[in-house]
Amino acid sequence: MSKLVVTAVGPATSVQDGGRYGAQRYGLTPSGAMDRLALAAANCLAGNPLFGAAIELGPLSATFTARDGAIRVAVAGAPRSAKVGAHDVPLLQSLTLADGESLTLGAARGEVFSYLAIEGGIPGVPMFGSLAVNARAGLGSPYPRPLQPGDELQVAAASMSGERSIALPAKPDGPIRVVPGPQDDEFGNALSLFLDSEWKISGTSDRMGYRLEGPVIKHLHGHNIVSDGTVNGSIQVPGNGQPIVLMPDRGTTGGYPKIATVIGADIGRFAQIPAGRGFRFKAISMKDAQTAARAMDTLLHSLPSRLREPGGFDFNIEALQNANVAGAAVNAFDAGTWQPDNSSGHQP
């Protein structure tokens, strides 16, 4: 075994994976990666299962050091500088840290979260099938809390296989797509104000929820409803009229009306919007939202076929063939964001 030592780390950095599902009925929130696509890309580069555990890095810089042997790692997600010693190294490409070498990642630029995957994954004891940190519930492995300087992860020694890079499609930057409801009827015309306005994410946001700053969204009948269930992407509106988008560490139930829900295919992209940058929402039909969900699933599962040897050669013939299939899926994914919504499908 080798050790990955956390040499320096900012807040909001923790072990996350695909999430902990199945116990929301007991009040246990799913947790899991804020940006599943970036998690999957990092894991893919490291040769791990797509939604295995990796280190989710917040917006600040961090340094990790290999001890007792070499370690292969890969970083995906927010653009940021990466150096091994004094040398720049590329993101979206696996690299092997020799015993004693350090990887220093700079502050995130234009996005928020990155994922550091380690070849062989992060060993730990799963709870409800997940190693994801949920500090309030005392869950997460190997540390049930955000990472701190001095923490050590026991990890596999680097294999001898070649390094690889991954070709990801350009990230869509259109409006964040939502499906109205479940309580859009609590808002009347304020739903249009919500959809027509520019919003900013408040600096007080965290893994539980992103607070939005913009016009005041007024309720028709007051802001207290009888608590009901929440999902990742639920947009609840408390009494001050400033919406909160619920994220993976959300409460499983909530007592504020929910005006709309960010679709699953866009929640990772939404999570990457930094505080202070303006963005908009756009309502789409359920049919289009579920088409986008399928396109995102196809994109996620195309990742292994997108691996390349660094330098641009295709990884293998099979990958080349799969890439054509994946290319079609990606076009559908992009189209879901870019094309005007002319759907006459279901309107909830």
Added chain:
Amino acid sequence: MAATLSPPRILPSGDAAITVEFSRTIDDEANRRVLALDRLLMTSPVDGVTETVPTYRSLLVHYDPLRVDYETLGANLSALAQQPPTRREAARRWRIPVTYGGEYGIDLEETAKALDLSTETLIARHTGATYRVAMIGFTPGWSYLSGLDPTLELSRRLNPRLVTPAGTIPIGGVQAGIQCLAGPNGWHLLGRTPVRTYQFNREPVFLLEPGDEVIFHPIDAKEFIERDRAAEHGEIVAELVAS
């Protein structure tokens, strides 16, 4: 053929969950229908449904949109929810110890005063009721109970407390509760229980199921400390009793 029940509202919660809403208010009959549909989905799984979250008045049904679409599942859930209930299974009943007042329940005296009751009467009425776990939510093991004695209804505090202890036994409005982990609470704190409704290194991790019945009984501070120590080591210090 038995008459069907009134249709619930089928509401979209994004592209991977449906809210099946039976009422907009806290309503005992609606909660029974929520729990009945929840049980039905547990005993006869529906393709694509991944997990369910019962609440007072609605059932949130999480599903995989790659396996079933909104229209199909929504119609299916609506039909299932309108089926008349088959025989009602006897609920499990838990007897849960509570130490009332003093440092364990800092609002006991003030609450009694606000309700114009003696603390003894308040405790007697709180322990005299049989509650049902209407829902579990917010944080792990936080159990919302219906069945509070109507004479104990008191609106919530104007200023919620940001930190209240693990095991807090509060009342608020028409509801009673069992709070498992330390955290914020805007209700009136009557006492504390050593029972952990959630403990991750114990089997079962979650003690209570939505639909279970709960009765409280008073214990003194000395017994609290003993049982709290036992509970810390994974012992279940609540009893299952015949209903």
